[in-house]
Amino acid sequence: MKTLSESICKLKGVFPNFKDLNRWTYQPFFNPKNGKFVLYGDRKGTCCLCGEKTDKGFKKKFGANFTAGPEVSMGTVICEKCIHLIKMSNELRRSMWLVTETDFKKFKKAEAKDIVLNLPDEPFFLYLTNTWQKVGWVKMCNMINHGKNGLICCCVDYDTYFVELEVIQDLFKVVEELRELKIPKSELESGELSMHHYKKLENPRETQKLLKNYAGNPVWKLCVYLNE
Ligand SMILES: [Zn+2]
Numbered sequence: 461m462k463t464l465s466e467s468i469c470k471l472k473g474v475f476p477n478f479k480d481l482n483r484w485t486y487q488p489f490f491n492p493k494n495g496k497f498v499l500y501g502d503r504k505g506t507c508c509l510c511g512e513k514t515d516k517g518f519k520k521k522f523g524a525n526f527t528a529g530p531e532v533s534m535g536t537v538i539c540e541k542c543i544h545l546i547k548m549s550n551e552l553r554r555s556m557w558l559v560t561e562t563d564f565k566k567f568k569k570a571e572a573k574d575i576v577l578n579l580p581d582e583p584f585f586l587y588l589t590n591t592w593q594k595v596g597w598v599k600m601c602n603m604i605n606h607g608k609n610g611l612i613c614c615c616v617d618y619d620t621y622f623v624e625l626e627v628i629q630d631l632f633k634v635v636e637e638l639r640e641l642k643i644p645k646s647e648l649e650s651g652e653l654s655m656h657h658y659k660k661l662e663n664p665r666e667t668q669k670l671l672k673n674y675a676g677n678p679v680w681k682l683c684v685y686l687n688e
Pocket of ligand 1: 465507508509510511512538539540541542543
């Protein structure tokens with residue numbers, strides 16, 4: 461498991477899996493020039509998504525609603541693996557997902573916190589979204605995690621996060637306590653508490669100070685977002 465496209469292609473059975481030929485559901489591409497179905501492209505170059513060199517690449521061409529210009533400006537072709545991710549781009553951008561060697565799990569926001577708190581201790585890719593429409597996955601091809609220790613890397617739409625799981629766990633606890641007091645998310649994010657909510661706090665001065673510190677921190681914002 462090296463790149464996201466390689467992992468997804470294997471999981472979806474895009475390339476022959478010699479251990480289990482029944483899973484071979486190869487989807488060839490139609491070439492309108494000669495009316496034939498092709499297995500691979502014929503372009504040589506560096507893939508603009510995963511950075512790998514290939515001589516089986518396809519022309520670098522994206523659909524009109526593919527709004528990720530700068531992210532894909534580096535390479536010269538789309539490789540034979542990444543082309544499948546482009547084909548399933550709508551699926552990738554309209555959900556959150558966790559990819560491991562054995563599973564491509566899509567999930568909704570309600571499950572996200574649970575997933576993040578129970579990440580597998582094996583290689584994985586993690587994508588979260590706030591917009592459910594941006595093609596943030598294009599940044600993820602090489603964002604593999606090798607376990608849940610140390611810095612975890614994930615994308616939230618176009619933003620990339622590197623954060624320790626313990627930090628997320630601690631922040632979730634703070635958010636949970638404040639949400640139980642019915643403090644609105646907008647006040648948690650801005651760090652500006654209204655007098656009404658300020659009075660509800662057990663340690664108002666301390667908490668206010670803490671929130672001012674967290675305001676503007678993207679990981680804090682993410683934890684607020686993923687909580688109920
Ligand atoms: Zn590629």
